[in-house]
Amino acid sequence: MKIRLLLISIVYCLAACKSKDAELSTLEKDLPKTNSIDSTLEKSLINAGLINVQKEIPEIIVELKYSTTDNFLHADVYGDLTNAYLQQDVAERLKKAYLFLQVQHPDLTFIIYDAVRPLSIQYKMWAILDLPPGQKEKYLSNPKKGSIHNYGAAIDLSLAKKNGAPLDMGTPFDYFGEEAEPQLESKMLLEGKLTSAQINNRKILRSVMQQAGFRQLPAEWWHYNACSRDEAKRLYQVIE
Secondary structure (H helix, E strand, C coil), rough: CCCHHHHHHHHHHHHHHHHHHHHHCCCHHCCCCCCCCHHHHHHHHHCCEEEEHHHHHCEECCCCCCHHCCCCCCCCCCCCCCEEEEEEHHHHHHHHHHEEEHHHCCCCCEEECCCCCCCCHHHHHHCCCCHHHHHCCCCCCCCCCCCCHHHHHHEEEEEEEEECCCCCCCCCCCCCCHCCCHHHHHHHCCCCCHHHHHHHHHHHHHHHHCCCCCCCCCCCEEEECCCCCCHHHHCCCCCC
16 A cells, blocks of 8 residues: 555656646746857857946846847847947946936836847848838948948937836837937927827937937937947947
8 A cells, every 4th residue: 555655656746747847848938038148149249349238237128129020120130139239438328328317217217129230130131121222221221331330339229117118209119100200200299190298208318318429310219329420430340
């Protein structure tokens, strides 16, 4: 009788362990992908002297849209990269902007959608974008001319609550339409396509970024350059 009970106990334990292993396997599949310094792309960014932005500003949120399919290309072009990298001085400038934000709106933080974008990735995106060459430039910089992103001196970002909830900016990131253009905000307000609250959220972001010396791209509320293209060529090397 004791032996039978022991055998039943062993069988039960084995079944429970197998069930637990299956449960863990399912959980692992559901977990978001995490980045590793073993990533070839991330190693190349570090070797190029770029800085992990969260090392400078641990409180910010990083959600690289091009490491997902939630972008205008509907393609993951970064693979397992989940950290945002910038030139050292650009990251330090972003930290100044964050400190300005904390003084004015301590309940908010930055959420980064894209930072450095290697030129090889720019070429990959250019190839994926299924449009005639004359129309592609409306949505993406021609890699032959390059982008300030390719130097690690441009950043795409928004604002979020400290709990991670993004603020309403009127359009999603990567939205290509008049509603996304800062230069047309007054027109969009009059036409009822943007609200004053949405524009005010953009103004908060614009204010702190400009105080830190960033320049907003007129057609994209989320895009900020640390310098001009000519300055980038003079100050930095293209990240291949």
